[in-house]
Amino acid sequence: MPASLVVGVTGGIGSGKSALTERLAAHGIAVVDADLASRVIVEPGRPALVAIAEHFGADILNSDGALDRAALRAQVFADPEQRRWLEALTHPLIGEEIRAQLAAAESPYAVLVSPLLLESAQRQLADLVVVVDVPEEVQVQRTMARDANDEAQVRRIMAAQMTRAQRLEQADIVVDNTRPLAELDSLAEELHREFLARAEAARS
Ligand SMILES: CC(C)(COP(=O)(O)OP(=O)(O)OC[C@H]1O[C@@H](n2cnc3c(N)ncnc32)[C@H](O)[C@@H]1O)[C@@H](O)C(=O)NCCC(=O)NCCS
Numbered sequence: 776m777p778a779s780l781v782v783g784v785t786g787g788i789g790s791g792k793s794a795l796t797e798r799l800a801a802h803g804i805a806v807v808d809a810d811l812a813s814r815v816i817v818e819p820g821r822p823a824l825v826a827i828a829e830h831f832g833a834d835i836l837n838s839d840g841a842l843d844r845a846a847l848r849a850q851v852f853a854d855p856e857q858r859r860w861l862e863a864l865t866h867p868l869i870g871e872e873i874r875a876q877l878a879a880a881e882s883p884y885a886v887l888v889s890p891l892l893l894e895s896a897q898r899q900l901a902d903l904v905v906v907v908d909v910p911e912e913v914q915v916q917r918t919m920a921r922d923a924n925d926e927a928q929v930r931r932i933m934a935a936q937m938t939r940a941q942r943l944e945q946a947d948i949v950v951d952n953t954r955p956l957a958e959l960d961s962l963a964e965e966l967h968r969e970f971l972a973r974a975e976a977a978r979s
């Protein structure tokens with residue numbers, strides 16, 4: 776039976792979306808990840824990768840023919856016009872991939888985790904919006920600790936996303952993730968029980 780409820784989880788880069796959704800997945804909940812979908816649609820052999828190589832030049836590919844993500848990241852976050860070109864190509868395909876994965880989700884509720892849930896048509900796929908929230912300085916610190924991005928690069932990515940205030944305005948549920956990960960464990964437990972109850976109510 777397909778999921779009766781889709782919980783959208785969003786938040787800025789490094790806010791802790793994956794940390795939260797991993798905890799829901801541990802209960803057997805299907806998690807559809809927009810960042811992973813965005814990788815599938817540019818795998819070698821896919822038409823989107825050909826279009827990217829035509830637009831940005833063959834240097835945007837690694838020697839094995841796969842997308843050089845760091846090179847593309849540097850280009851699109853330095854130039855909003857190039858980012859919009861890439862989004863116009865990829866977002867419809869990412870949307871299709873997400874829809875297919877959600878349709879195949881078998882758990883009582885499904886999670887759609889996406890950094891751009893509220894900036895894109897993906898919003899229409901979610902029945903409720905959970906925003907994972909931390910102050911911007913915490914986003915920068917945690918992202919730099921996780922990735923090989925310097926501070927200026929992280930801030931450029933954040934500038935391409937909605938502001939914290941805009942995101943919070945659209946939240947049905949806000950998850951404060953400023954505290955240690957152990958606290959996220961208990962928050963995720965509570966949320967899982969609430970989502971199960973809402974999914975049950977949606978089914979009847
Ligand atoms: C530019 C690319 C190649 C960089 O790849 P890379 O492996 O370095 O990063 P990854 O895809 O894991 O994204 C990391 C984070 O960057 C942020 N981010 C990615 N794309 C965007 C974007 N278009 N606008 C704002 N923030 C973005 C998100 O917070 C995301 O979690 C890649 O992000 C991409 O193809 N982006 C365009 C597609 C897209 O909008 N994806 C976001 C999910 S819908």
Ligand SMILES: Nc1ncnc2c1ncn2[C@@H]1O[C@H](COP(=O)(O)OP(=O)(O)OP(=O)(O)O)[C@@H](O)[C@H]1O
Pocket residue numbers: 786787788789790791792793794795810890917918920921952953954955956959
């Ligand atoms: N409460 C917390 N305390 C300490 N570290 C945390 C906490 N939550 C998440 N982190 C760490 O911060 C980093 C960013 O978290 P995570 O990868 O879950 O963010 P994200 O929102 O999924 O990011 P992205 O948008 O880049 O996909 C990770 O290294 C994660 O382990």
